[in-house]
Amino acid sequence: MDTIIKDVLHPTLGRVNVILEGNKIKRVTTDYITDSEQRYEFIDGEGYVMFPSFVDGHAHIDKTVYGLDWYVNDVGYERIDRIVNERDRRARINFNYFEQASRYIELSLKLGVLHMRSHVDIDTQHKLKGLEQVLEARKKYKDLFDLQIVAFPQSGLMVRPGTYELMDEALRMGADVVGGIDPAWIDRDPKGSIDAIFKLAEKHNKPVDIHIHESGDLGAFDLELIIEKTIAMGMQGRVSISHAFCLGMPNDKVTKPLKEKIKNANINIINCYQAYLPAVPPLKELMEMGINIAGGNDDMRDMWTPYGTGDILERMQLISMKNGFRRDEDLELSMTACTFNGAKVMGLENYGIDEGCNANFVLVKGRTISECIVTCPSDRIVFRNGKIIARYGENLF
Secondary structure, three states: OEEEEEEEEEOOOEEEEEEEEOOEEEEEEOOOOOOOOOOEEEEEOOOEEEEEOEEEEEEOOOOEOOOOOOOOOOOOOOHHHHHHHHHHHHHHHOOOHHHHHHHHHHHHHHHOEEEEEEEEEOEOOOEOHHHHHHHHHHHHOOOOOEEEEEEEOOOOOOOOOOHHHHHHHHHHHOOOEEEEEOOOOOOOOHHHHHHHHHHHHHHHOOOEEEEEOOOHHHHHHHHHHHHHHHHHOOOOOOEEEEEOHHHHOOOHHHHHHHHHHHHHOOOEEEEOOOOOOOOOOOHHHHHHHOOOEEEOOEOOOEOOOOOOOOOHHHHHHHHHHHOOOOOHHHHHHHHHHOOHHHHHHHOOOOOOOOOOOEOOEEEEEOOOHHHHHHHOOOOEEEEEOOEEEEEOOEEOO
16 A cells, blocks of 8 residues: 655655655645545654655675674774774684674664665775675665675775775676775875776776875875866766865865865765764865765774664764754754765665655654754654655564
8 A cells, every 4th residue: 555644744844744655755745634545554643753764874884793792892092903903803703794784784774774885895815705795785685775885995905915906806796886095094105096996986987985084184185186086087976085084174274275176076075973083074064065975874883893873863963963063953964964965975866755756764753853863762664665664673574
């Protein structure tokens, strides 16, 4: 049966009735509708807010130890310590990527996260094992979950000979995006690293998503190189920079022209706004400039960090707190980052909660968007293609 959701709060239209037919939102109306329409199933939407389906724009689905025994983290404090530790420990325990990716997907679905861009490690120690198993998980849940995979050289691209060839094969196997990491700090060859990334993108006709953790002038320098390469290759709109911490440094002489260049090159920024970071890109300022900035969970309960729940609604709260948002209208910006802006990064079609959109959305118990972000209710009803797939924190498929 088709469905009518009665008296639900739409973020822009107020209290409405939403008519679903097949896998589409057929009509959004304030017109009175009686329960006598026999061909429809009726759902009482009073007390719920209608959110677009949540988008995790930056995840590491291949890393999580969620569901396993507690992982005791005794790793060193440097990023390279975490990289080496994870690589070695995965080998020692024969890490099952398929099982862990499946757990993460099922957790995401019951929370209302129906779309994810995830980086999957490609390195010369584990080669393509992780990618192969994550591709299996993607196939298993393809009718429920949109998983976009970034071939990610976590250990470096230039510093580990053979990684380029593995990345090339990963893209042939089905990875959707060419990844990269810290061209100066990790790869020690900024120009060579960026040239290699864009060479792969051109060869396979794939978009690019590069981690730039580098702070200060070093990060700004690498951003400049990426911007120049994006324009030279005609890839405006197809390049994302993840993290981009240097955009948060208190030096307008550097960051102001850099932000303008990012805008003109139509580059996406993706940041996860972890509490421990000293500087992050200013969400509201970038949005007001017209830069597409999206949010994501990043690591979730893995060998890097014990934190994370996979809940994008909770991430909206953390983004708001990190940006110092108190006004309701500002809190709603974090919702935009984790829905519409993430959908733009992923290139999702017919996304949204208006007439004609795919019927993928989440009803969250609450009176306003901002209240839902602040309280993170567990009472949610998740729709995929017009059907309820999760309710009250339990998957129904």
